[in-house]
Amino acid sequence: MSETSPPKGTGPLARIEARLAWGLLAPTITAVALVVLLPLLAIFWISVKPVSLADLRAPEVVLREDIRGDDEAVGDQATIRYRLRNSSQEQPILGVTFADTVPEGLTITEVDPRCTLDDRALRCDLGDIEGGYRESLTFPAIVAQPYLDNALRPQDSAADVTGSASNVLTNATFTLDNFKRVFDGAEFWSVFWVTMFYTVFGTIGALLFGLFAALLLNKSFKGQGILRGLYLFPYVSPIIAVAFAWILLFDPFSGSANALLIQMGVTQEAINFFGQRPLALIMVTIFEIWRYFPLSFLFILARMQSIDTDMYEAADMDGASPFQQFWALSVPQLLGILSVLFLLRFIWTFNKFDDIFLLTGGNAGTRTLTVNVYEQAFAVSNIGAGAAVAVVIFGCLLLFSAFFFKFISREEGL
Amino acid sequence: MSALRYGFVIGPLLGALWMVVLSTTVAVAMSFSTGEAFRPHILLSLLWGGIIGYTISQRLGDFWGEVMGTASLVILILLASGPLVVGPEASAFASIFAATALSVAFVWSVHVILDDMPAKALTRHEFEGAVIKFLTGFGYIFFTAIVLIPFYVMVLTSLKNQAELIQNPLDFSVDLSKGWDLFRSYDELFTQFNFGTYLVNSFLISVLTVFITLLFAVPGAYAVARLRFKGRAAFSRSILLIYMVPMIVLALPIYIAFSMTGLRNSLVGIIMIYPVTTIPVALYMLQGYFRGLPAEVEEAGLMDGLSRLKVIWKITLPLSLPAMASVSLYVFMIAWNEFLLAFMLLDDPSKFTLTRGIASLNSSEIPRQHLMAGSVVATVPIMALFLGLERFMTKGLTAGSVKG
Numbered sequence A: 001m002s003e004t005s006p007p008k009g010t011g012p013l014a015r016i017e018a019r020l021a022w023g024l025l026a027p028t029i030t031a032v033a034l035v036v037l038l039p040l041l042a043i044f045w046i047s048v049k050p051v052s053l054a055d056l057r058a059p060e061v062v063l064r065e066d067i068r069g070d071d072e073a074v075g076d077q078a079t080i081r082y083r084l085r086n087s088s089q090e091q092p093i094l095g096v097t098f099a100d101t102v103p104e105g106l107t108i109t110e111v112d113p114r115c116t117l118d119d120r121a122l123r124c125d126l127g128d129i130e131g132g133y134r135e136s137l138t139f140p141a142i143v144a145q146p147y148l149d150n151a152l153r154p155q156d157s158a159a160d161v162t163g164s165a166s167n168v169l170t171n172a173t174f175t176l177d178n179f180k181r182v183f184d185g186a187e188f189w190s191v192f193w194v195t196m197f198y199t200v201f202g203t204i205g206a207l208l209f210g211l212f213a214a215l216l217l218n219k220s221f222k223g224q225g226i227l228r229g230l231y232l233f234p235y236v237s238p239i240i241a242v243a244f245a246w247i248l249l250f251d252p253f254s255g256s257a258n259a260l261l262i263q264m265g266v267t268q269e270a271i272n273f274f275g276q277r278p279l280a281l282i283m284v285t286i287f288e289i290w291r292y293f294p295l296s297f298l299f300i301l302a303r304m305q306s307i308d309t310d311m312y313e314a315a316d317m318d319g320a321s322p323f324q325q326f327w328a329l330s331v332p333q334l335l336g337i338l339s340v341l342f343l344l345r346f347i348w349t350f351n352k353f354d355d356i357f358l359l360t361g362g363n364a365g366t367r368t369l370t371v372n373v374y375e376q377a378f379a380v381s382n383i384g385a386g387a388a389v390a391v392v393i394f395g396c397l398l399l400f401s402a403f404f405f406k407f408i409s410r411e412e413g414l
Numbered sequence B: 001m002s003a004l005r006y007g008f009v010i011g012p013l014l015g016a017l018w019m020v021v022l023s024t025t026v027a028v029a030m031s032f033s034t035g036e037a038f039r040p041h042i043l044l045s046l047l048w049g050g051i052i053g054y055t056i057s058q059r060l061g062d063f064w065g066e067v068m069g070t071a072s073l074v075i076l077i078l079l080a081s082g083p084l085v086v087g088p089e090a091s092a093f094a095s096i097f098a099a100t101a102l103s104v105a106f107v108w109s110v111h112v113i114l115d116d117m118p119a120k121a122l123t124r125h126e127f128e129g130a131v132i133k134f135l136t137g138f139g140y141i142f143f144t145a146i147v148l149i150p151f152y153v154m155v156l157t158s159l160k161n162q163a164e165l166i167q168n169p170l171d172f173s174v175d176l177s178k179g180w181d182l183f184r185s186y187d188e189l190f191t192q193f194n195f196g197t198y199l200v201n202s203f204l205i206s207v208l209t210v211f212i213t214l215l216f217a218v219p220g221a222y223a224v225a226r227l228r229f230k231g232r233a234a235f236s237r238s239i240l241l242i243y244m245v246p247m248i249v250l251a252l253p254i255y256i257a258f259s260m261t262g263l264r265n266s267l268v269g270i271i272m273i274y275p276v277t278t279i280p281v282a283l284y285m286l287q288g289y290f291r292g293l294p295a296e297v298e299e300a301g302l303m304d305g306l307s308r309l310k311v312i313w314k315i316t317l318p319l320s321l322p323a324m325a326s327v328s329l330y331v332f333m334i335a336w337n338e339f340l341l342a343f344m345l346l347d348d349p350s351k352f353t354l355t356r357g358i359a360s361l362n363s364s365e366i367p368r369q370h371l372m373a374g375s376v377v378a379t380v381p382i383m384a385l386f387l388g389l390e391r392f393m394t395k396g397l398t399a400g401s402v403k404g
Helices: A013-048 A145-149 A177-183 A186-215 A225-230 A239-249 A256-265 A277-307 A307-317 A324-351 A356-359 A371-377 A384-406 B007-034 B042-057 B064-077 B091-116 B124-158 B162-167 B176-192 B196-227 B232-242 B245-261 B267-292 B295-303 B306-317 B321-336 B338-345 B355-360 B369-389 B388-397
Strands: A061-069 A077-084 A094-102 A107-108 A114-118 A122-127 A134-143 A160-165 B038-040 B082-086
Touching: A013 B232, A013 B245, A061 A094, A077 A094, A077 A107, A077 A122, A077 A277, A077 A356, A077 B064, A122 A134, A134 B176, A177 A384, A186 A225, A186 A256, A186 A277, A186 A324, A186 A371, A186 B124, A225 A277, A225 B124, A225 B388, A239 A256, A239 A277, A239 A356, A239 B355, A239 B369, A256 B388, A277 A324, A277 A356, A307 A324, A307 B306, A324 A384, A324 B124, A324 B232, A356 A371, A371 A384, A371 B245, A384 B082, B007 B038, B007 B082, B007 B091, B007 B124, B042 B064, B042 B091, B042 B321, B064 B091, B064 B162, B091 B124, B091 B388, B162 B369, B176 B196, B176 B369, B196 B232, B196 B267, B196 B306, B196 B321, B196 B355, B196 B369, B232 B267, B245 B267, B245 B338, B267 B321, B267 B338, B295 B306, B306 B321, B321 B369, B338 B355, B369 B388
Parallel strands: none
Antiparallel strands: A061 A077, A077 A134, A094 A122, A094 A160, A107 A134, A114 A122, B038 B082
16 A cells, blocks of 8 residues: 655755745845854954954054165265064064065165175065064165166165064954953943833833824824824934934023923023933933834834724724723734834834934933943943943843744734 | 713813913914913913813803903913913014914814713713813824924024024024025035035935845845745844844944955945845845735746746836835935944045034034034935835835834
8 A cells, every 4th residue: 555645855846946045045145144244253252352442453564765865976875774663562573574676776785684685686584573663774875877867766666564463353362351341340230221221111102102193193184194294204314313403402501492491480490401310311211212103103003004993883882982992902903013013122222322322422321231332442442342242232132032033923913 | 080070070171281281382382483482371271271161061152152252361361361471572463373373272172172072971982082082182282293393493493593593592483584594504514514425425325225235135035935945934034133133233343344454434335334234124024025916926927938037027026116115215214314334434524424424513613503404404305205205105114124
């Protein structure tokens, strides 16, 4: 008796299809690997290196070449001078050599012991040089007629310099100092709590405002399209433009908001909205809500408009009041999109950098983890510490994503 | 809650609260447009709002009675004992205008709110109906105000000069007699600050980003949506995951790599980076759309002897033009608004994009109206594009989960 079963393994057609699929995906995968995965690996590498902004340039031999003395007439005594220095003050450069061609018509009369002259080819071997090294090598030479006829001067032909320095980014020095620095003392926890406050309240606020706005516009009337477009303005305009508009609006000296509040008698003297704790943190959170409520509004509105209206009519017949309908019918229908939005926005708010950077620069108790990356790497010039903060952020991100995927696999859509 | 459910309770209550909302709105609007001192008087607002709310909810007056009521509210405001207090410097026209606007708007809107409500006991439906109308009115005013005010300040600041701004930060009235001189900041931006070049740079970079993104994302999205291969699910998840990696984490190594290879400070470097940040989004949005297209049409094409690539080119792409439009618009928006990378990677003023150019205006030596004029220059094109193609945009944003 022969057993019938579905074919096992992959047939030739399936293989062709898979090959085509990978072919179509290859450009994307390559590009993403180069710009996303490689930098991510680099971040992990840098985070265990003692590297500062100044170390980004590997030490190198700087060589300048000129001719001194008279070189105007045949028989003049001139000196070819090579000035060398190590661009780094600390790090040595190993196996430094340079080679140059002496211009035609110059005859070198005396050669430095470290150098050899073969016809017009000059070659010097300086061995290892220390950090902060500088030296001038001089070669007396006699000028002959061809040199005067020829416009070529010693500095016109660049000398060929070799030498290898150990680059802090590629050598085998590792350190955990960066992480120690990051987790040191109370600073990390204050940064962490600021981030959590900003993320949690920013996310929830944007969701609630989005829900409110969606409820307002979930009916058709004249001008609905215009209002919908208007309510998306904060989200589509360039962050830098709206951030500066807010800074001007809330300026403590000449901001309109302060003038308005004083005139209305709410406050006696100007409030420094973005400059004092804890108001600055509340303000950047409000800004976050203001800028991103349109996104939640859009998604929630789209979901609302796909809900069957029959259900509401039936509920109306049964005597359910508007608020009861909202709680018992709308909210359960919207729960899916709300929770997905919450998770997505939570992750993105956690990752947000531009907004706080532009509004306060991380001052007045608004330094979040992402601003700390910039602060450590560029303000303090400690790239290693910046990378260490980035690794911490990435760790949190993985944690959130794991949660997200576990959840979203149950929650269809998006 | 049930104690509230009487017309003679809820009428004055909603009337009082609504008067606070409206008088604050009128005061803020008048202050922002004239610079004069208008402010709401909260206690008097509650009082007069409550009285009018009671009268209307109990149907005490006919039409003429209400007209009389409106007129007396105007007079009360002008006599400084109404819900709105007008400063002594305000012009007579502005005061009368504000008083009339507030009175008419209040009486009319409180009518709308309390209309379907009986005078005595209310059912739950009627009660909630009135509350919802109140909340709706409040919501429209609130959202319109918070969205418009920053943009209003942005545009009008750019038309002022430093002295006027310091003198009265609330005075946003436009002095039309200045004529073209109003736009001096804009003129200076384009003649002295090179904004023409920045505009062109931003535009070129954004358009190129759109093209390169589509070039990569269309085949990728098609493969994920239509072709069966091992690791498809894992792939579409990793796309989402990549989409969640914060830019600042990537910006650091990119900065280092670009510093070392000399790509920093070049537009080529920017064009190499931007598309990669948008490809995952575009791929995700497009594959969602491709999945919704009927597979039968493509299969018919395959049967007729077209290759897969031809099918994509001749069948799938023409069918997905609306999706392409919204993805392009969205990618254009991301590239146009991008700030962080441009800020970190560009130092040479001749190569700035608009956002980087605006960042360079943020210094104490440059007057603030220039900063705002620059912001307007960056905002207007994207707004115009977006309002013109709003339908596509709304669809596109909701089609793929979208990052901000």
